[in-house]
Amino acid sequence: NAGVTQTPKFQVLKTGQSMTLQCAQDMNHNSMYWYRQDPGMGLRLIYYSASEGTTDKGEVPNGYNVSRLNKREFSLRLESAAPSQTSVYFCASSERFDRTNSPLHFGNGTRLTVT
Amino acid sequence: AQSVTQLDSQVPVFEEAPVELRCNYSSSVSVYLFWYVQYPNQGLQLLLKYLSGSTLVKGINGFEAEFNKSQTSFHLRKPSVHISDTAEYFCAVSEWNTDKLIFGTGTRLQVFP
Numbered sequence: 001n002a003g004v005t006q007t008p009k010f011q012v013l014k015t016g017q018s019m020t021l022q023c024a025q026d027m028n029h030n031s032m033y034w035y036r037q038d039p040g041m042g043l044r045l046i047y048y049s050a051s052e053g054t055t056d057k058g059e060v061p062n063g064y065n066v067s068r069l070n071k072r073e074f075s076l077r078l079e080s081a082a083p084s085q086t087s088v089y090f091c092a093s094s095e096r097f098d099r100t101n102s103p104l105h106f107g108n109g110t111r112l113t114v115t
Numbered sequence: 116a117q118s119v120t121q122l123d124s125q126v127p128v129f130e131e132a133p134v135e136l137r138c139n140y141s142s143s144v145s146v147y148l149f150w151y152v153q154y155p156n157q158g159l160q161l162l163l164k165y166l167s168g169s170t171l172v173k174g175i176n177g178f179e180a181e182f183n184k185s186q187t188s189f190h191l192r193k194p195s196v197h198i199s200d201t202a203e204y205f206c207a208v209s210e211w212n213t214d215k216l217i218f219g220t221g222t223r224l225q226v227f228p
Contacts, residue, residue, distance in 0.1 A: 004158065041220060042221055092158070104216075106157075106159045
């Protein structure tokens, strides 16, 4: 059982380049999330998808776009990468959009460096 | 607005010693509280959670946490740590009437032999 799978694991981009981070879950979860993790700042929510067909902004959405391709897949796109987007990106999923009874399941992260 | 503070960025401890990782929160309404653990090169996983009821919550791997409403704290404890407990630990808070989950900045627990 793979859980939440993120690709790629590592990526280096030049300023202005674009890329898409892929995420897929095989737990039949309804809700999916993208977080970024920066030293001394914990995890911050970029975008989420409460259910298939919906997406919403989180705390730090600027510079990103998302697509909920189907129930399994939720991608994050950087249209024009900036050094401030250097971070570790985590995809997560939960059975329902109810954090009290639906714990988050995280992928292993994508380490992105923008030069 | 809700917020969560983990005052200790790093906690070094010897194997088999007890440990406490501190978490304080700020909120004007009832909250739900969580501890997540992140092992090296992995994503986070839920360690334990407090929703209501008993203020002492037991989680996986021998960890427990106590909700203290008067001190707005939710400290994580383990009576005897193992090398394998070396990880980063995140406290998180969610207000009962919102869909926001706010993470603290994390505490890196380093267990030495």
